[in-house]
Amino acid sequence: MTRTSLDHHNCSFARTVDIIGDRWSLMIVRDAFYGVRRFSEFKERLGVTQAVLSSRLGRLVDHGLLIKEPPGVGGRGEYRLTGKGRALFPAMVALMQWGDRFIHDDVGAPIVINDHRTGQSVDPLRVTAGGEPVSLPDLAFTLGPGASESTRDAFGRLQNQKIVDPRGA
Amino acid sequence: MTRTSLDHHNCSFARTVDIIGDRWSLMIVRDAFYGVRRFSEFKERLGVTQAVLSSRLGRLVDHGLLIKEPPGVGGRGEYRLTGKGRALFPAMVALMQWGDRFIHDDVGAPIVINDHRTGQSVDPLRVTAGGEPVSLPDLAFTLGPGASESTRDAFGRLQNQKIVDPRGA
Numbered sequence: 001m002t003r004t005s006l007d008h009h010n011c012s013f014a015r016t017v018d019i020i021g022d023r024w025s026l027m028i029v030r031d032a033f034y035g036v037r038r039f040s041e042f043k044e045r046l047g048v049t050q051a052v053l054s055s056r057l058g059r060l061v062d063h064g065l066l067i068k069e070p071p072g073v074g075g076r077g078e079y080r081l082t083g084k085g086r087a088l089f090p091a092m093v094a095l096m097q098w099g100d101r102f103i104h105d106d107v108g109a110p111i112v113i114n115d116h117r118t119g120q121s122v123d124p125l126r127v128t129a130g131g132e133p134v135s136l137p138d139l140a141f142t143l144g145p146g147a148s149e150s151t152r153d154a155f156g157r158l159q160n161q162k163i164v165d166p167r168g169a
Numbered sequence: 170m171t172r173t174s175l176d177h178h179n180c181s182f183a184r185t186v187d188i189i190g191d192r193w194s195l196m197i198v199r200d201a202f203y204g205v206r207r208f209s210e211f212k213e214r215l216g217v218t219q220a221v222l223s224s225r226l227g228r229l230v231d232h233g234l235l236i237k238e239p240p241g242v243g244g245r246g247e248y249r250l251t252g253k254g255r256a257l258f259p260a261m262v263a264l265m266q267w268g269d270r271f272i273h274d275d276v277g278a279p280i281v282i283n284d285h286r287t288g289q290s291v292d293p294l295r296v297t298a299g300g301e302p303v304s305l306p307d308l309a310f311t312l313g314p315g316a317s318e319s320t321r322d323a324f325g326r327l328q329n330q331k332i333v334d335p336r337g338a
Contacts, residue, residue, distance in 0.1 A: 010279045011268075012267075012268025012278060013261065013265040013268060014199070016265065017192050017195045021192040022192065023190040027183060030182050035327055045323065086305060088267055089296060091267055095185045098257055099181025099185035108313055111180065111324075114310075115307050115308060134284050138285060142280070142283050143281070145276065145277030158205070
């Protein structure tokens with residue numbers, strides 16, 4: 001597969017997608033949150049080829065989402081999420097909750113995330129502004145301090161900067 | 170590219186990744202939130218080939234994230250997010266915020282999302298349980314009502330079901 005890099009984009013979403021926006025990287029990060037550490041365990045759980053797994057793990061290490069710990073005596077190195085990797089947790093939860101709602105709604109979630117101190121499951125993630133819930137029609141994209149000239153230009157050519165057209169289906 | 174389907178997985182995350190877990194689908198959904206509607210506009214903004222764009226848009230329509238509206242007189246059909254597509258908003262915000270924090274932290278976010286009534290920008294997404302903030306070491310994965318036999322089996326073989334090992338880097 002020819003891979004088109006998005007790393008030149010002046011967009012936090014595109015740059016994030018450039019690093020983890022493929023099925024195997026996302027599944028590796030999921031499994032790392034599950035506590036998977038060893039190459040062989042990722043391989044068995046994901047059913048991915050050695051070459052693909054090796055390339056994706058290497059990329060996640062290069063970008064600082066995982067560290068590879070040196071092997072112990074006779075052992076093999078283990079992969080662990082760094083703080084940068086763990087910071088993907090809200091995104092992972094949001095993707096999982098979307099699937100719970102739209103794919104597994106009939107039978108219930110296969111896996112639930114609980115606070116083990118209280119047994120309470122995590123709440124659906126909601127977007128807020130100033131601590132108050134906001135609905136999509138109230139939100140708009142605006143240019144931020146890091147916007148490049150090309151972003152300003154492309155942004156100006158958008159038909160509207162409202163986040164979704166309220167006429168949407 | 171040979172595409173390995175994840176749609177047999179008994180996992181909301183894997184099933185979601187199966188639908189949108191590739192760079193172009195994610196970028197198309199981003200642009201749809203930006204208000205992009207026309208095939209030609211997606212193509213120009215993303216720099217993607219006609220064939221890839223057509224296949225990804227078709228898949229997003231098939232899975233009910235976009236609808237293609239019938240063309241008006243002499244016009245072309247436009248793609249709009251459905252409710253199911255718009256429900257990806259928290260996940261998109263979470264991915265964008267991760268990039269803001271880890272990629273564009275030095276120069277500031279290129280694009281900011283504001284409540285246009287108040288001008289306040291959206292808050293960082295936080296995972297809560299019972300309305301209270303929770304930190305990763307307090308969370309655990311548990312089997313839910315929709316867990317299949319194979320999920321129960323694979324889950325039992327995990328070394329631990331804590332979400333991250335507090336020893337993590």
